[in-house]
Amino acid sequence: MTAIDGPQLDTAFLEDWGERFAAAWNGHDPDAVIALCTDDIRWSDPALPGSPAAGKPAVRDFAAFTFTAFPDFRVEERESLYISWTEPMALCPYRMTGTVAGSRDAGIAPGAAAMEIDGIDRWIFRDGLLCRYDTYYDHVEMMRQVTGGGLV
Numbered sequence: 001m002t003a004i005d006g007p008q009l010d011t012a013f014l015e016d017w018g019e020r021f022a023a024a025w026n027g028h029d030p031d032a033v034i035a036l037c038t039d040d041i042r043w044s045d046p047a048l049p050g051s052p053a054a055g056k057p058a059v060r061d062f063a064a065f066t067f068t069a070f071p072d073f074r075v076e077e078r079e080s081l082y083i084s085w086t087e088p089m090a091l092c093p094y095r096m097t098g099t100v101a102g103s104r105d106a107g108i109a110p111g112a113a114a115m116e117i118d119g120i121d122r123w124i125f126r127d128g129l130l131c132r133y134d135t136y137y138d139h140v141e142m143m144r145q146v147t148g149g150g151l152v
Contacts, residue, residue: 008083022075040054041130043062045133068101070098093119100146119138120135120136120137
């Protein structure tokens with residue numbers, strides 16, 4: 001077995017990449033989101049129908065949908081990244097907030113309430129770009145918050 005000298009990803013790279021990723025989401029810029037991804041990105045999110053999505057066009061569409069459904073959507077890193085020593089992977093604890101504008105496609109009525117949910121992202125990289133994205137949060141709790149407890 002080969003000894004591992006340290007993390008498989010550079011901390012400075014991850015901090016810079018994470019700042020650009022948060023800026024893309026907080027700037028509501030789907031093109032900036034996919035610019036950080038490989039062409040064959042696999043994207044898994046509980047709010048994404050048919051998850052995981054594959055490829056930049058599907059991720060772009062999901063980001064655009066999110067920004068339409070939550071015009072004030074924000075994400076913030078909650079603590080330091082956890083960096084894998086064996087894979088090009090990091091975990092990022094975060095909080096997302098937003099007030100839903102309403103989307104019958106998402107089962108949310110216009111004028112519904114705001115949400116504030118903690119979660120954790122798993123980022124896997126290839127050649128400096130995100131090739132696998134998995135996010136974990138309580139989607140049922142998110143829906144409860146934005147619908148006031150009931151779905152349309």
